[in-house]
Amino acid sequence: MVIGSNAPTTCAEQRLKDLGITLPSPPTPFGAYVEAVKIGNLLFLSGMLPVIDRKPQFLGRVGGELSVEDGRKAAEIAGLSALSAIKQHLGTLDKVTGVAKLGVYIATAGDFRDHPKVADGASELLAKVFGTGMLSGRIVLGMASLPLGVPVEIELILEVAG
Template sequence: MSAGEGATVDSRASHPGTAEARLEQLGIELPAVIPPVGRYVRAVRSGTLLFCSGHLPDSAGTPVHKGKLGRDLTTEQGYEAARQAAVNLLGTIRASLGSLDRVTRVVKLLGMVSSTEDFIEQPLVVNGASDLLHEVLGERAVHARSAVGMAQLPRGNCVEIEAIIEVAAATEEPI
């Protein structure tokens, strides 16, 4: 059975070093968590699962990746926006858990892409988030995923990413 089919994955063997060390190697600084703009929280933990709200590429400020894919932005620009949204997502995960090394698995990723009716490259855009998560978390980031087109996203952003994360139980040592 492959990792994508639900097998248990030992990420240390395939991707040595801690997630925190990989962030440093990649030159990525995670942002401080921005308070939500409504009656919700950025993440909720239930048992060993962490449910993360949608994250935009501009969570820390002014939208940079505004517009629709297929009209205003290229697939490559959307990929970069999804990557930045994943950086913001990782910031929330770290703030929620104290360390990214508590993540045992990215279970599910949902990528929403503001796009024109005829744009069909949503999966290529959301690859930006999937690729970044794999760079940081290794095989623990192999996940189920949906990449869907949307008519509009908050503040005119082109992408929004949400995730379900499996977490080491409180009595378990972080990976």
């Protein structure tokens, strides 16, 4: 798919309202980095965690202490944090013209195999907000651990206008 070739017919900000989604406060770094960097027409987001107001919403490993559904919800919350970071950086989600790549990193028990089901929590949120025409390439990886003990971390590369 060519980035931005299937731009949504309804704006992302209006979709948020229609879906009744309220974004959390924009995330703040837990270290020496920034949440978003724009280079040319690309916006790179740092790893987004399922954290609201600097408090992890889930702790543990998927397939261990947490279920697949817990992991999906954690991925969705990380996605909401990403949307909040995008809006803070660009001023509006309507400047997003393409989702180039989504990375989903999942802290899992050693024998866990349902990574795609967990990652869909983030992918489905992005599809609802930006439209299914903006589904992206994706990488999903299992990890031994993630920052703060959270089960999911996502990263995004977006094409943006202006």
